[in-house]
Amino acid sequence: MANSTSGDSVTDRLVRVLSTFTPTRTVQTAAEIGRRADLPSSTAHRLVGELVDSGLLERDDDRRIRIGVKLWELATRSSHALRLRQAAMPSMERVQARIREHTQLAILEQDEALFLERLSGPESGSNVTRIAGRLPLHAASSGLVLLAFGDRELRERILAGPLVRTAAETLTDPAALRRKLAEVAALGYAVAPGYIEAVSTGVAVPVRDETGTVVAALSVVLRRDAVIEPALVELHRAAREIGAALGYRR
Amino acid sequence: MANSTSGDSVTDRLVRVLSTFTPTRTVQTAAEIGRRADLPSSTAHRLVGELVDSGLLERDDDRRIRIGVKLWELATRSSHALRLRQAAMPSMERVQARIREHTQLAILEQDEALFLERLSGPESGSNVTRIAGRLPLHAASSGLVLLAFGDRELRERILAGPLVRTAAETLTDPAALRRKLAEVAALGYAVAPGYIEAVSTGVAVPVRDETGTVVAALSVVLRRDAVIEPALVELHRAAREIGAALGYRR
DNA sequence: CAATCGTTCTCACTCAATGGGAACGGGATG
DNA sequence: CATCCCGTTCCCATTGAGTGAGAACGATTG
Numbered sequence: 001m002a003n004s005t006s007g008d009s010v011t012d013r014l015v016r017v018l019s020t021f022t023p024t025r026t027v028q029t030a031a032e033i034g035r036r037a038d039l040p041s042s043t044a045h046r047l048v049g050e051l052v053d054s055g056l057l058e059r060d061d062d063r064r065i066r067i068g069v070k071l072w073e074l075a076t077r078s079s080h081a082l083r084l085r086q087a088a089m090p091s092m093e094r095v096q097a098r099i100r101e102h103t104q105l106a107i108l109e110q111d112e113a114l115f116l117e118r119l120s121g122p123e124s125g126s127n128v129t130r131i132a133g134r135l136p137l138h139a140a141s142s143g144l145v146l147l148a149f150g151d152r153e154l155r156e157r158i159l160a161g162p163l164v165r166t167a168a169e170t171l172t173d174p175a176a177l178r179r180k181l182a183e184v185a186a187l188g189y190a191v192a193p194g195y196i197e198a199v200s201t202g203v204a205v206p207v208r209d210e211t212g213t214v215v216a217a218l219s220v221v222l223r224r225d226a227v228i229e230p231a232l233v234e235l236h237r238a239a240r241e242i243g244a245a246l247g248y249r250r
Numbered sequence: 251m252a253n254s255t256s257g258d259s260v261t262d263r264l265v266r267v268l269s270t271f272t273p274t275r276t277v278q279t280a281a282e283i284g285r286r287a288d289l290p291s292s293t294a295h296r297l298v299g300e301l302v303d304s305g306l307l308e309r310d311d312d313r314r315i316r317i318g319v320k321l322w323e324l325a326t327r328s329s330h331a332l333r334l335r336q337a338a339m340p341s342m343e344r345v346q347a348r349i350r351e352h353t354q355l356a357i358l359e360q361d362e363a364l365f366l367e368r369l370s371g372p373e374s375g376s377n378v379t380r381i382a383g384r385l386p387l388h389a390a391s392s393g394l395v396l397l398a399f400g401d402r403e404l405r406e407r408i409l410a411g412p413l414v415r416t417a418a419e420t421l422t423d424p425a426a427l428r429r430k431l432a433e434v435a436a437l438g439y440a441v442a443p444g445y446i447e448a449v450s451t452g453v454a455v456p457v458r459d460e461t462g463t464v465v466a467a468l469s470v471v472l473r474r475d476a477v478i479e480p481a482l483v484e485l486h487r488a489a490r491e492i493g494a495a496l497g498y499r500r
Numbered sequence: 501c502a503a504t505c506g507t508t509c510t511c512a513c514t515c516a517a518t519g520g521g522a523a524c525g526g527g528a529t530g
Numbered sequence: 531c532a533t534c535c536c537g538t539t540c541c542c543a544t545t546g547a548g549t550g551a552g553a554a555c556g557a558t559t560g
Contacts, residue, residue: 009300009547009548010260010261010264010517010547010548011260011264011297011300011301011303011304012300012304014260014261014264015304015305015306018324019324021324021327022327023326023327026327026328029536029537029538030537030538031536031537031538032537039519040518040519040520041519041520041537041538042518042519042520042521042538042539042540043517043518043519045537045538045539046517046518046519047261049539050259050261050262051261053261054261054262054265055265055360056265056268058330063537063538066328066330067324067325067327067328068328069328069330069331069357069359069364070359070360071321071324071325071328072325072326072328072331072332072382073359073364073382074268074269074271074317074321074325075317075321075322075324075325075326076273076322076325076381076382077271077272077273077276077317077382078276078316078317078318078319078321078322080308080316080319081319081322082322107319109319109320109323110305110320114319114323131326132322132323132326132327259516259517260516260517260548279505279506279507280506280507281505281506281507282506289550290549290550290551291506291507291550291551292507292508292509292549292550292551292552293548293549293550295506295507295508296548296549296550299508313506313507501560502559502560503558503559503560504557504558504559504560505556505557505558505559506555506556506557506558507554507555507556507557508553508554508555508556509552509553509554509555510551510552510553510554511549511550511551511552512549512551513548513549513550514545514546514547514548514549515545515546515547515548515549516545516546516547516548516549517544517545517546517547517548518542518543518544518545518546518547519542519543519544520541520542520543521540521541521542522539522540522541523538523539523540523541524537524538524539524540525536525537525538525539526535526536526537526538527534527535527536527537528533528534528535528536529532529533529534529535530531530532530533530534
């Protein structure tokens with residue numbers, strides 16, 4: 001912008017401001033936002049002020065900043081992801097009722113797995129994922145499915161990039177990951193024992209739309225010692241249902 | 251911005267761009283957005299392009315623009331409204347199961363009633379509201395509740411401003427509206443027969459948080475000839491439950 | 501084949517955005 | 531009570547980022 005030393009556009013900066021909010025950090029001061037978005041204090045305060053005026057952000061009684069309702073309102077116009085979620089909910093509820101463990105729906109978003117929904121019951125075990133949370137593709141069972149059935153380009157990009165270790169058993173060796181992906185593609189589902197947390201195993205299957213394209217991954221998080229077959233049966237059935245439900249709406 | 255003839259900030263313009271999306275218009279061309287946001291074509295194309303790059307907007311195969319998933323992701327960080335919705339869901343589901351008509355949760359947003367959730371069944375009658383949709387405060391039963399239990403300042407502002415007629419029986423006379431609001435405040439609930447649609451009656455009750463402040467309105471849309479008492483009982487009970495659920499989380 | 505519409509690119513102009521700094525106030529610490 | 535720290539607000543000279551008219555291209559339509 002005019003006189004900016006950093007050379008980024010106003011849009012960039014506004015997005016950076018919004019992106020300082022994370023699933024765990026939902027309220028912050030304007031100064032914090034400025035530091036995290038790497039903006040001079042006065043600029044940050046001004047931008048935050050403008051966003052508050054517009055309703056995209058909100059300021060509560062103690063002057064701290066939150067994401068505004070208007071943003072939620074706009075997001076609900078986002079047909080695509082929400083239609084998928086809507087179509088998936090009934091099937092997901094059945095899976096959750098039968099298996100009684102965390103049931104999750106994830107899509108590919110900017111080279112990560114983005115979780116659209118997660119249903120849990122009181123008996124469900126440990127789980128780090130959250131709604132609107134992200135996990136690296138190579139580390140989660142859902143991610144493995146999205147990777148294995150995604151396009152080659154994406155696969156190579158991930159295999160080339162750094163493979164972060166999230167737990168002791170995460171696959172961080174490109175060759176090993178490549179073999180694993182081939183296995184997932186061949187079997188039609190992914191099992192990720194201890195990739196994220198030592199105590200649990202993720203099981204994921206692809207969800208296809210009417211054209212056969214994989215649009216999402218449906219997964220459950222089982223205890224490490226559980227048998228996966230019953231879950232697999234349920235997941236596959238649910239995935240087929242969701243695909244059918246998607247077809248109707250076109 | 252530099253050289254702008256209109257004298258609005260970049261933030262304003264970006265918000266205007268985003269605001270061209272409505273519940274019924276979820277995909278549009280960049281040119282359309284420009285026209286609706288009142289921006290010169292080239293500027294609109296540039297801004298839209300930047301928003302697409304940032305992920306807030308998305309461009310599909312035929313180059314048309316949609317709200318991006320990133321916006322949904324950010325919105326989910328918006329604790330406030332979603333916590334309310336979360337707390338309300340179980341109770342709302344029970345109301346919907348018993349009364350078998352549209353059950354809705356609305357909050358006050360920029361002088362309008364914003365609907366956070368709406369549960370409907372196959373037998374439910376006609377209804378114009380949508381999730382993330384808005385209605386004028388004076389025209390919907392939820393709005394009447396939010397007005398009657400909101401602060402004086404808001405009430406006077408609405409009474410002073412233009413009162414749009416949405417149906418034959420909408421209250422558009424300030425004096426009549428004032429009387430109606432007094433009645434709502436005295437009774438503790440609002441009944442709006444034919445204010446929105448001639449065939450239906452809205453019934454709404456206030457939802458209070460642990461401090462007693464009215465934070466939302468819970469409503470059902472009945473057929474015009476239905477008796478309202480059973481619905482009222484359910485609504486009041488649900489509202490109390492929601493208030494209690496809100497308390498736990500603080 | 502002409503007309504319309506969406507989109508992309510260019511480019512000279514200029515004023516809105518910028519950010520360093522000063523000042524205020526509240527809260528914590530010694 | 532004084533001092534320090536931090537978030538916030540306000541001011542203002544500087545300047546380059548944003549702007550928008552217009553040209554050009556391609557796709558669609560009649």
